[in-house]
Amino acid sequence: MRMTGTGRKPGVTLAAVACGLFVLGANAAWAADAANGKKVFEVCTGCHDGTARAVGPNLRGVYGRQSGSLADYKYSPAMKRSNLVWDDKNLHEYIANPRAKVKASNMSFRGVRDDKSIDDLVEFLKDYK
Numbered sequence: 001m002r003m004t005g006t007g008r009k010p011g012v013t014l015a016a017v018a019c020g021l022f023v024l025g026a027n028a029a030w031a032a033d034a035a036n037g038k039k040v041f042e043v044c045t046g047c048h049d050g051t052a053r054a055v056g057p058n059l060r061g062v063y064g065r066q067s068g069s070l071a072d073y074k075y076s077p078a079m080k081r082s083n084l085v086w087d088d089k090n091l092h093e094y095i096a097n098p099r100a101k102v103k104a105s106n107m108s109f110r111g112v113r114d115d116k117s118i119d120d121l122v123e124f125l126k127d128y129k
Helices: 010-030 035-042 077-081 088-096 115-124
Strands: none
Touching: 010 077, 035 115
16 A cells, blocks of 8 residues: 555545544534524423413523522522532533432422433523523
8 A cells, every 4th residue: 555645544544534524523413502492491481481470480591590599489498408500510410300410309390311402401591581
């Protein structure tokens, strides 16, 4: 086999480039989609509709907020004690399995099982003001 001026075999360089493009493409395909997150959020609005009669707290501005911190909502003692900041990691874990993240929480929802849907929902919540 003929060597290139770099001393590498031509096929090895091409394979490395192809692999890199595949990884970049996979990351782009997995990028969080706030528009889809808005659709996923529709499941949440049954309890988190932002009205005074809502079962759950208002989620507008939840991203970056301290858990259990809205003055106009009566949180469970467990949520008040949880001392979480709703960032990517905590939201992802809580949305996936609320009772595992905050034991004895009042949240009866079992969670979203699909990681992509959770990523999309978190992306939506970042700008949900």
